[in-house]
Amino acid sequence: MAVDNGWRRLRRNPAAMGGLIVLGAIVFLALLGPCISPHAIDEVFWDRISAPPDFDAGFFFGTDANGRDLFARTLEGARVSLLVGVSASVISLFIGVTYGATAGYLGGRIDNVMMRIVDILYSLPFVFFVILLTVYVGRSLSTIFVTIGAVIWLDMARIVRGQTLTLKQREFVEAARSLGATDFRILTRHIIPNLWGPVIISMLLVIPDAILTESFLSFLGLGVQEPNTSWGVLIGDGAQNMMGAPWSLLFPGAFLAVTLLAFNFAGDGLRDALDPRS
Amino acid sequence: MLSVVIKRVVGAIPTLFVIITLTFLMMRLTPGGPFDTGRVASPEVQANLLHAYHLDEPLYLQYFRYLKDLAQGDFGPSFTSKDFTVTQLIRQGFPVSLQLGLSAMALAIVVGLALGTFGALRRNQVADHVVIAFSLVGIIIPNFVMAPILTLIFGVTLQWLPAGGWGNGHQLAYKILPVIALALPRISSIARLSRSSMIEAMQMPFIRTAYAKGLPRRLVLLRHASRAAILPVVSYLGPATAGIITGSIIVEQVFSIPGIGRYFVDAAINRDYTLVSGVVIFYGCIIVLFNLIVDILYGVLDPRIGRR
Numbered sequence: 001m002a003v004d005n006g007w008r009r010l011r012r013n014p015a016a017m018g019g020l021i022v023l024g025a026i027v028f029l030a031l032l033g034p035c036i037s038p039h040a041i042d043e044v045f046w047d048r049i050s051a052p053p054d055f056d057a058g059f060f061f062g063t064d065a066n067g068r069d070l071f072a073r074t075l076e077g078a079r080v081s082l083l084v085g086v087s088a089s090v091i092s093l094f095i096g097v098t099y100g101a102t103a104g105y106l107g108g109r110i111d112n113v114m115m116r117i118v119d120i121l122y123s124l125p126f127v128f129f130v131i132l133l134t135v136y137v138g139r140s141l142s143t144i145f146v147t148i149g150a151v152i153w154l155d156m157a158r159i160v161r162g163q164t165l166t167l168k169q170r171e172f173v174e175a176a177r178s179l180g181a182t183d184f185r186i187l188t189r190h191i192i193p194n195l196w197g198p199v200i201i202s203m204l205l206v207i208p209d210a211i212l213t214e215s216f217l218s219f220l221g222l223g224v225q226e227p228n229t230s231w232g233v234l235i236g237d238g239a240q241n242m243m244g245a246p247w248s249l250l251f252p253g254a255f256l257a258v259t260l261l262a263f264n265f266a267g268d269g270l271r272d273a274l275d276p277r278s
Numbered sequence: 279m280l281s282v283v284i285k286r287v288v289g290a291i292p293t294l295f296v297i298i299t300l301t302f303l304m305m306r307l308t309p310g311g312p313f314d315t316g317r318v319a320s321p322e323v324q325a326n327l328l329h330a331y332h333l334d335e336p337l338y339l340q341y342f343r344y345l346k347d348l349a350q351g352d353f354g355p356s357f358t359s360k361d362f363t364v365t366q367l368i369r370q371g372f373p374v375s376l377q378l379g380l381s382a383m384a385l386a387i388v389v390g391l392a393l394g395t396f397g398a399l400r401r402n403q404v405a406d407h408v409v410i411a412f413s414l415v416g417i418i419i420p421n422f423v424m425a426p427i428l429t430l431i432f433g434v435t436l437q438w439l440p441a442g443g444w445g446n447g448h449q450l451a452y453k454i455l456p457v458i459a460l461a462l463p464r465i466s467s468i469a470r471l472s473r474s475s476m477i478e479a480m481q482m483p484f485i486r487t488a489y490a491k492g493l494p495r496r497l498v499l500l501r502h503a504s505r506a507a508i509l510p511v512v513s514y515l516g517p518a519t520a521g522i523i524t525g526s527i528i529v530e531q532v533f534s535i536p537g538i539g540r541y542f543v544d545a546a547i548n549r550d551y552t553l554v555s556g557v558v559i560f561y562g563c564i565i566v567l568f569n570l571i572v573d574i575l576y577g578v579l580d581p582r583i584g585r586r
Contacts, residue, residue, distance in 0.1 A: 123569055125561055132304050236422070246430060256423065
């Protein structure tokens with residue numbers, strides 16, 4: 001019922017639908033990247049160093065300073081950036097839901113302490129802790145996935161806790177308890193399954209944050225390392241190379257901006273659709 | 279009022295400890311020490327190195343030593359710039375970063391508030407849509423894309439302004455592009471925030487009262503609406519500080535500005551443990567301090583806070 005209503009509201013919101021369609025297109029391009037692009041991501045064309053876009057030869061976005069096809073690399077970057085976004089949001093989902101639901105359900109002093117910890121962590125400059133972690137643990141793709149996920153679960157925890165606080169007052173929880181269900185069972189069977197709406201919204205809002213953080217790190221040379229690439233790496237290379245080849249900055253930059261815009265619209269639209277009160 | 283200030287100051291202390299402790303633990307507990315550089319030193323040399331930096335002591339002793347040094351403003355020696363201590367490097371870079379950050383913050387507040395109020399007062403008119411679009415641009419085009427594009431347009435193509443560097447520190451021309459690049463995302467957020475809070479404030483009953491008692495529109499806006507509308511913006515200044523500090527790392531890198539951000543990135547790339555940790559703690563303290571100021575300022579602006 002609620003889902004049908006939400007879906008109808010979502011469909012009537014052109015910005016949100018536009019965002020979702022653009023996101024779908026970007027995911028599609030990212031997944032099919034190797035099939036669509038005529039050149040491999042690491043093939044070096046010595047006669048085309050920093051060459052402008054050339055449609056006849058299949059270099060839609062031109063080439064970078066090493067003579068590699070930018071179209072193929074931008075799509076590869078899309079794959080890595082989206083992967084970072086999704087995996088970080090899944091990690092933040094696990095930590096945030098566990099933490100928030102526990103705090104909200106147990107309540108009282110434990111809740112106070114747990115949320116005070118979240119408040120403290122919230123006021124910290126979390127990008128710095130990601131950088132610290134990458135300095136100490138080393139810079140690999142998986143480190144970046146995990147560290148970003150490990151620091152952006154705070155919003156999720158707050159939302160889940162608030163939701164749990166209201167859910168645990170509901171009759172069906174009381175019914176379960178009077179039937180003798182344990183706390184753990186109530187939490188996993190009755191509370192967490194009812195959290196999905198706000199959780200999906202905040203996952204959708206976490207993804208652009210994660211993508212932005214990854215690009216930020218990669219731009220500085222602290223994130224994804226060669227031969228892997230991501231939008232941040234491409235933008236960083238493009239910025240160094242922009243005097244002669246502005247397209248090497250503009251194409252990955254435009255992809256990043258459009259993706260962030262689409263996530264913004266889709267996330268806002270979904271929030272309005274699923275939670276009309278706010 | 280004083281009790282609020284004291285409460286806030288006391289409340290900030292745990293945050294500081296969390297920052298320091300987390301940083302310390304990450305520094306000490308992760309595998310691989312600062313001397314694992316690939317060169318194999320003999321066990322005696324390694325032991326001497328560990329001893330010289332007190333890395334052979336029990337963890338809690340190292341922690342107390344670290345706290346004691348920090349309390350004296352000593353962040354320890356830099357592991358890669360051997361002749362400099364971390365404190366010296368921070369002291370060198372900080373004035374530049376501070377100037378950059380404060381200018382960007384001031385610009386963001388002034389322009390952001392002006393845009394937001396302007397949009398709110400012309401709600402749903404063309405000017406309002408322009409403000410909304412502008413604030414969206416600042417949010418979806420991150421610093422590290424905007425800064426190079428600004429350089430490319432104004433520094434390289436038009437040659438109106440220097441494309442990078444800091445000059446001798448007193449030349450305005452060198453500061454314009456970095457400050458704008460750093461301020462843009464914050465301008466967007468403040469414009470967005472102040473627009474919606476202004477719209478909300480204008481619908482409050484006390485505004486109707488003010489109009490009803492015959493105050494001219496200008497005074498209603500200045501005396502009544504703006505005071506209520508500015509509160510969300512004030513509480514955003516805490517996150518905005520964190521954003522400006524994060525952004526300054528990018529801007530200093532793109533424009534080759536000799537601030538803390540540049541040292542920080544170099545240190546992170548070279549895995550200079552003490553310098554990275556020192557800068558994180560330093561920035562953490564600044565953010566905590568600024569949040570404190572914002573909290574107190576909020577209490578001053580909103581008399582309801584202290585009474586609760």
